[in-house]
Amino acid sequence: MRTRLSIAVALGLLSTLLAPVAAARTTELTVVPEPYLVCTTCHGTDFRGNRAVDAPRLAGLSEWYVAHQMRAFRAGWRGTHPEDLIGMEMHPQAQHLSDEQIDEVAALIAGIAPPSAPEATIQGDRAAGEQLYTACAACHGAAGEGNEALNAPALVGQNDWYLAHQLAKYRSGARGFAAEDQSGATMRAATAVLTSEADTSNVVAYINTFAAAPAATTDGETSMKKLAAVPLLVAATAAGSADAEVKRYALPGSDFPIAQAVEITAGTTLVYHSGMTPRPANPEAKRYSAEFWGDTEAQTLSVFARLEESLKTKGLDFSNVVKMQVFLVGVPELSGAMDFQGMMRAYRKYFGTEEQPNLPARSAFQVAGLAAPGMLVEIEVVLAR
Amino acid sequence: MMRSKPSHDPASRPISRRTLLERAGAVGGSAAVYQLALALGLTPGRAAGAPVPVQPLAGAAKHVVLLGGGLSSLMSAYELEKAGYRCTILEASHRIGGRNLTLRSGDLVDEMGNPQTCTFDDAPHLYFNAGPARIPAHHHYLVHYCRELGVALEPFTNVNYNAWVHDTEAFSGQAVRLRRFMADARGFMSELTTKAMNADVFDADVSADDLERVIAFINRYGDLDRDGVYRGSRRAGYQQPGIGAPTAGMLEPGVKETPLEFQQILKSSFWRFKMHFGEGEDQAAPLMQPVGGMDRIVDGFVERISSPMLTHAQVKRITVGEKDVAVVYQHQGEHHELKADYCFNCIPKHLLLGLETNFPRRYREALSAIGRGKLYKIGIQMSERFWEDENIYGGISWTNQPVEQLWYPSHGAHSNKGVVLGAYTFNPRNAEMFARLSLEDRFEAALAQGEQLHPNYRKYAESFVSIPWHRMNHHMGCTARWTPEAREQHFKYLQQPLAERHFFMGDQLSYHPGWQEGAFSSAHNALNELQLRVNAEQANA
Numbered sequence: 001m002r003t004r005l006s007i008a009v010a011l012g013l014l015s016t017l018l019a020p021v022a023a024a025r026t027t028e029l030t031v032v033p034e035p036y037l038v039c040t041t042c043h044g045t046d047f048r049g050n051r052a053v054d055a056p057r058l059a060g061l062s063e064w065y066v067a068h069q070m071r072a073f074r075a076g077w078r079g080t081h082p083e084d085l086i087g088m089e090m091h092p093q094a095q096h097l098s099d100e101q102i103d104e105v106a107a108l109i110a111g112i113a114p115p116s117a118p119e120a121t122i123q124g125d126r127a128a129g130e131q132l133y134t135a136c137a138a139c140h141g142a143a144g145e146g147n148e149a150l151n152a153p154a155l156v157g158q159n160d161w162y163l164a165h166q167l168a169k170y171r172s173g174a175r176g177f178a179a180e181d182q183s184g185a186t187m188r189a190a191t192a193v194l195t196s197e198a199d200t201s202n203v204v205a206y207i208n209t210f211a212a213a214p215a216a217t218t219d220g221e222t223s224m225k226k227l228a229a230v231p232l233l234v235a236a237t238a239a240g241s242a243d244a245e246v247k248r249y250a251l252p253g254s255d256f257p258i259a260q261a262v263e264i265t266a267g268t269t270l271v272y273h274s275g276m277t278p279r280p281a282n283p284e285a286k287r288y289s290a291e292f293w294g295d296t297e298a299q300t301l302s303v304f305a306r307l308e309e310s311l312k313t314k315g316l317d318f319s320n321v322v323k324m325q326v327f328l329v330g331v332p333e334l335s336g337a338m339d340f341q342g343m344m345r346a347y348r349k350y351f352g353t354e355e356q357p358n359l360p361a362r363s364a365f366q367v368a369g370l371a372a373p374g375m376l377v378e379i380e381v382v383l384a385r
Numbered sequence: 386m387m388r389s390k391p392s393h394d395p396a397s398r399p400i401s402r403r404t405l406l407e408r409a410g411a412v413g414g415s416a417a418v419y420q421l422a423l424a425l426g427l428t429p430g431r432a433a434g435a436p437v438p439v440q441p442l443a444g445a446a447k448h449v450v451l452l453g454g455g456l457s458s459l460m461s462a463y464e465l466e467k468a469g470y471r472c473t474i475l476e477a478s479h480r481i482g483g484r485n486l487t488l489r490s491g492d493l494v495d496e497m498g499n500p501q502t503c504t505f506d507d508a509p510h511l512y513f514n515a516g517p518a519r520i521p522a523h524h525h526y527l528v529h530y531c532r533e534l535g536v537a538l539e540p541f542t543n544v545n546y547n548a549w550v551h552d553t554e555a556f557s558g559q560a561v562r563l564r565r566f567m568a569d570a571r572g573f574m575s576e577l578t579t580k581a582m583n584a585d586v587f588d589a590d591v592s593a594d595d596l597e598r599v600i601a602f603i604n605r606y607g608d609l610d611r612d613g614v615y616r617g618s619r620r621a622g623y624q625q626p627g628i629g630a631p632t633a634g635m636l637e638p639g640v641k642e643t644p645l646e647f648q649q650i651l652k653s654s655f656w657r658f659k660m661h662f663g664e665g666e667d668q669a670a671p672l673m674q675p676v677g678g679m680d681r682i683v684d685g686f687v688e689r690i691s692s693p694m695l696t697h698a699q700v701k702r703i704t705v706g707e708k709d710v711a712v713v714y715q716h717q718g719e720h721h722e723l724k725a726d727y728c729f730n731c732i733p734k735h736l737l738l739g740l741e742t743n744f745p746r747r748y749r750e751a752l753s754a755i756g757r758g759k760l761y762k763i764g765i766q767m768s769e770r771f772w773e774d775e776n777i778y779g780g781i782s783w784t785n786q787p788v789e790q791l792w793y794p795s796h797g798a799h800s801n802k803g804v805v806l807g808a809y810t811f812n813p814r815n816a817e818m819f820a821r822l823s824l825e826d827r828f829e830a831a832l833a834q835g836e837q838l839h840p841n842y843r844k845y846a847e848s849f850v851s852i853p854w855h856r857m858n859h860h861m862g863c864t865a866r867w868t869p870e871a872r873e874q875h876f877k878y879l880q881q882p883l884a885e886r887h888f889f890m891g892d893q894l895s896y897h898p899g900w901q902e903g904a905f906s907s908a909h910n911a912l913n914e915l916q917l918r919v920n921a922e923q924a925n926a
Binding site for chain 1: 477497498499699701702713718719720736738740741752753757817821856858859861862
């Protein structure tokens, strides 16, 4: 039977499908060779990390970086500083491993992709963090993708609390203290730009924006039925359903570039992208001034440019957008009303064009304010692949 | 209590328990009578401390998967089997029993990064209770199961007045006998109090007779002389002329020890906690231990449970569904999925958080709110029972050094060799410090600190095992740490089964974490909650 269910209906029926879903997903977990099963006592199922025992996520890290750090722990240039209490727990773990074992465990970990980004736990001023991140981007990449040639690991997808811990250790010298640890010494120098804990939180909060929102995050009152929804969607994609389809309903009698509705069939993966805010148009200008941020149109263009970069790292583009929410702050030039037309001028450059005709269902709102003073535009999107 | 006026309406008359039971039977059948009778405490045969039994299953057998092979799982499986449930226990480590761990010759100590093998001699009395070591006589469930499982008990000496009190900050670092410290501390405190009392502190509120009694009480409490002055006490022990000489006070009057300097007593930290430790709710006599090691209790359960108990079975995913709970675990290099009607889970909360689960955020937040205790013990095999030459049999010597406690075995008096506990700290900083040392350095630290109390300590030490519980594989923690806020917000919530199927339990979900009775109490609660669900299901069927 061909199943064409709207998302809402699919959610309702999930409970009956729960058991087969769980069974189907069993194959996705990685069988960890017995000698390395001990790692998962702390680092958790499939090395996804466990804050309760201060064990960071390893899944998603590059093979070269894992091997490099295991050697650092073994040799003692990491995890032996008396102030690095957590690192000291790893030192004995690595001491008994041979080179071959280190390479084996690094390959094992590199072969595991986490199903979703870790939950953000650190709040900060992302705009301020973005400023600070310009120093990091040179090695770690604009989207935190990492660069092996520069010994710079990927930052995207890491636990934010872990990143904050490590930045604090570099700042205090508890990490990067050994003569052999050249990239550690580079990091110690680099963290000099972080002059406070707030700076650390801000830059980590900005790094958080690289990753997609965690798919499995649920609120306190979520029923078990709803919880099952995420596994089903993931599983259905893995199965590669041939029925997957996105149907866009045009706005009747109008050429306004949004869809009236978008229908998604079961078997389509949805990606929820966090709200994106603009980069400063002129970082040299007085912080948070009108000149610093630019007008609504400029800010919207900046948001789309940033969004485009982020989507690219996930193998997505604007043609995948099925739903959009636009949040605008009022401007004095329009007596406190939002500059809807300014936003639209920028929007039309990305949606409803010859190259990119796909239109999302969209809503736009005027809001009292956004994360930073002077910020006028935030846009979040849902994408289907 | 006020009695209500007798009424002419027979329905509102106070009814006898017998009448109540008859009426309950008319409504709910014999099962209702039985339950009500249990509630009223009328049914004979239920020993003190015995848990309310799980009711025999009517209809199809139900399957319960128990995650973690700790005591709460063992007790639950034992009771559930008796009622006709099918059970499966999955344990990640190499052994069943959780933190109920007795180490003997050849046993593996599975510490993260530091696996050790116990090299004690192979003898029945040379064991080390690395986890729980005491059985307070009022821990009903624990004593009940010892009785039911045929686990022989013997007295455990906790407080020993002949043991030592050592403080680097007092008495020039010389160890003094516990009896001396106690008697002298009380004496001086009583003397001070008496002096203050005579200065009319009570004003007119106390009669002359009462005042006389209070003063007499304090005099006896501190063993003061007639003038209300402390001049030493026989309680502190007589001066012993030596091992070869007759015991002091037998053939001639004993000579009292000179009182310790009161200032030195005050300088010592012993009275801040340790002096009164043995009067604690769970520390006061009588205490017991199983003959042959605490894990006799584990053995007792294991012998009687016929359900599968898998070791080396590491749980990776728990999916709580509407109709079942699905558990994926790795065993012998393969993944297996097991579906059960219910899941009882005693995996330590901080490790549970690292598994893939579909727990709602609220549940995860509750689990995250419970802290992770850190605790360290070291056991040392001694070639001679030198403590017996110091008139010490069992009990604890205390020191302000990081090892904190030395325990002497309560069993095996006068036998060959013995295992001494050479360190026991639940101060997280000390526990972390020991855990970071190499095995050799841990041993050296224990010897260097132990010889402050027993000069030839090092000479007798043959082999050792060290257990930092917060670094033990599949534990990574000891006593769960609850803040009052976390108790308020999460304790009752976690006691309720998630989606009516997933029962979180263990000593970690009790007001007494770190005690076996806490584990049994929590399991008992889970069984009761399960019974309520099964009853409801059967009523709806």
